[in-house]
Amino acid sequence: MSAVANIQPSIVKRNALCFMLLAVNIIGFIYQSYYIQNIGGDWLLPTDTDSYVFIILGANEANLTLTGEPWRLVSNIFLHADIAHLLFNMVALLAIGPYTEEHFGKLKMLAIYLVSGISASLVSALWYSSAGSQGNELYDSIAYSVFQTQILRINISVGASGAIMGLAGANLASMLAKMAATHQAEPQQKKHLNYTLIMVGLTLAYGLQKGVDSSAHIGGLISGTLFAGILLCCHAIKSKLIRSTLSLISIVAVAGLLLGAIQASQQPDSESMQDARETIMAKMAEYQQARALELQRSLAQQQIALDKKNRPDPVSAEVAAGIEIPIGGFADDVYQTADGRWLYASIGKSNQLIQIDLQKNNHLRTYSAPPLPKTNDGCPHNMCRGMGVSGIATSPDGKLIYVTSMQPDALSVLDTERGKIVKTLPLGQFPRAMLLTNDGKRAYVINSVDNTLSVINLQDYSIERVIAFAGGNAEHYGFGRQLAMALSPDEKWLAFANTIGSTVELINTETLEPLPIRENEAEILNVQSLRFLADNKQLRIVTDNTLLDISVPDRAITQQVLSCEGKELQNAVLNSDGTLIAVQTPSADHWLLVKISTRSVIGYYPLTTIGYGMKFSNNDGLLFDKGLNDIRVLDRDRSLDPQDTEITPLCFEDPNNQDDIGW
Known part of the structure; x- marks a missing residue:
């Protein structure tokens, strides 16, 4: 027992570099496996996942390596096709490496390993660049075909076998040099020579089959042998100082020559290689997009299962329809106070503000204003005259109510205790939508x-x-058009859907300078709702058939979600943090509550009368359905069974692809 314990440290110390290279290759495979697993692939058989993943991770591909990405000559050495490929190479490393480390030393062995590996990769890249469309379909150095067209075949190569063949070549050079010097071979030396020759022979023979990168094997073997020959010549010098100096100079010189060869091999002006590069990059982008979608789908399925497990039991249609509160007209806007107790509804037709007690679910109070001026212009209601109470907000303490257009072209301030207007501030023509900062200032x-x-x-x-x-000016547009507006959680940005300019305006609240947002420089039309996400870095916009995520402040589109089958998202409205969306069914007989991250329906509520719009409560626990003469208060947790509907408003993929509709 003690003898074994004494031997083990000496083996590890004597072969420390071999074990270090073994560890680096294993770590590389673990990282590779982690990446592949995260995109939904099979880490045990990563080549079954997709070949593009290896290009992303750094595989050697001639059209990329020789047109500006020479780093692939190094990175591919630490990638492996699958666990069998890794095991085969690591067994070979442990069989060959200890002899190299013992006879050359750690520094020289490391130099041989890297020079051979990089040289093998360079030879492989040059070979397949010259082979072009006639190249072999490969699988192992590992190297294999990713995709093929009539004029182009793309081959990639990964694995440490080129570097290990370099170590084998170094061992052969060392053994043969010793045998030539002594004119004899010791039994142990013959044994090592036979092992090495067998390993080299088997590797070269293995390379005769389809899918093996023989060029890398041969390139590694030759470069390792030649480099070792140079180091052995230095080793023959008796003076230790001169021997070490010349060895170091040789390593630096060989590294310099290799770097020069890499630089000389670059072909940035090759039209055919640049065309191939563009094709590969386009395919990689498609692959990454597809994988991201697959991962999103997978995560969504897991979340859907969890949501279903935690979802309250479905209720009857009568309960799901909520509590109806008559208000005597259509609510242009509804506003819930910060404490959640009161709900205010503006009725522009009668120019009244209704106060609702949400604890008792009843109409508590009506605020009326002086009569609006009458005109003989043929307008049937206040809206087309550009007047009538519209937007609502309250002060943080709830003592003041701010309403727009209760008085013509003005902001009116109502005192809740006195029940009357205490301040009037003239504004522009027909002020409607309004937002307040959290501090009410x-x-x-x-x-x-x-x-x-x-x-x-x-x-x-x-x-x-x-x-x-x-x-x-919008005087020739419908006065009742949608006016979607949102303030970011940190209140640094304001967004407004500018229907007249067909843009969404992003406004810095410090500089108050508007920045128009367009979809790929095209118009953004029919915006129904918009919200900033919780990170303040994304603005979510809902149009009549699309959901867009826009980065803030650079205004780039980061996500585009299409409505299924191109159907209109009727009366769509986002919740406060943009994670949920309420949409009417095409037949306008139900409201659907959709979780955007999973595209799944999590709430299903019947409409007993025509619904003209929806608004979420402050905590998203209630939904306020604006009817023709009432407001229905829906409890989010009191829903029909979402599985009763086959409608899924939002899709992950092409809306015309039926396979992508619903779950």
Whole structure:
């Protein structure tokens, strides 16, 4: 027992570099396996996952390596096709490496390993670049065909076998040099020679079959033999200082020559290789997009199963329909106070503000304003005259209510205790949508006819700035058009759907400068809802058939989700953090609550009357359905069984691909 214990440390110490190279290759395979597993592949048989993954990880591919990516000459050495390929190479390393380390030393062995591996990769790249479309279909150095067209075949190569063949070549050079010097061979030396020759012979024979990168094996063997010959010549010098100096100079010189060869091998002006490179990069982009989609699908399926497990039991249609609260007209807007107790609804037709007690679910109070001016212009209601209460907000303490257009072209401030207007602030023509900062010190109001934004200081009721949007005046557009607006959680950004300019305006709340957002420089039309995500770095936009995620502030599209079968997303509205979307069914007889990350329906609620819009409560636990003369308060957890509907509004893939609709 003690003898074994004494031997083990000496073996590890004597062959430390071999074990280090073994560990590096195993770590490389673990990282490779982790990456492949994360994209939904099989880490045991990664080549069954897809060949493109190896190009992403750093495989040697001539059209890439020789057109600006020479780093692949190194990275591919530490990748392996599968666990069998790794085991075969590591067994060969442990069989060959100890002799190399013992007779050349650690530094020289490492130099031989790297020079041979890189040289093998370079020979392979040059070989397949010259072979072109006539190249062999490969699988092992490992090397194999990724895809093939009529004019192009792409081959990739991975594995440490070229470097290990270099060690074998070095061992052969060392053994033969000793035998030539002594004119005899010791039994142990013959044994090592026979093992090495057998290993080299088997490797070269293995290379005769389809899918093996023989060029890398041969390149590694030759380069390792030649490099070892140079080092052995230095080793023959008796002076230790001169011997070490010349060995170091030789290593540096060989490394320099190899770098020069790599530089000389680059073919940036090769039209055929550049065409092949562009093809590969395009295929890689498609592959990564497809894999990302597959991973997203897989994660979504797991989350759907978890959501289903944790979902409350379904309820009857009567319960799911919620509580109906009559308000005597259509609510242009609804607003829940910060404490969640009160709900205010604006009725533009009668120019009234309704207060609802959400604890008792009843109509508590009506705020009325002085009569609006009457005109003989033929308009049947206030909306087409550009007046009537619209947007609502309250002060943080709930003592003041801010409403737009209760008085013509103005912001009205109501005192909740006195029940009357205490302040009137003139604004632009027909102000409607409004947002307040959390501290209640600033308000943002959209003047819908002027197509401007009024920034208001609520501490002294002064106008900080009026921002004009692209597209100009909206007097010839419908006064009741959708005015989607959102403030980021950190309140540094404001977004507004500018229907007139066919853009979404992104506004820095410090500089108050608008930045128009367009979809690939095209117009963004029919925006129904928008919200900033919780990280403040993404703006989510819902149009009539698309959901877009836009990065903030650079305004690049990061995600595009299409409606299934190109169907319209009817009356779509996002919740406060943009993770949920409420959509009416095409037949307008139900509301669907959809979890955007999984594209799955998690809530299903019947419509007892025509629903004109939906709004989420502050904590997303309630949904307020705006009917013709009432508001229905829906409890998110009291839903019909979502599995009762076959409709899935959002898709992961091409909306015309039926396989991608629903789960």
